[in-house]
């Protein structure tokens with residue numbers, strides 16, 4: 001598996017880097033922790049698993 005087959009996910013509101021996922025993963029309106037009020041990362045809807053996800057607070 002190629003390590004470069006990932007894409008960076010940024011918060012759609014503030015542009016903050018959230019993490020990296022498989023390149024074919026679709027994420028709808030990703031939000032960082034501070035932009036998503038009730039749910040930290042649950043607001044991120046994915047159709048595949050997250051390979052690497054890091055909060056960079």
Ligand SMILES: [Zn+2]
Pocket residue numbers: 011012013014015016031032033034035036
């Ligand atoms: Zn944000």
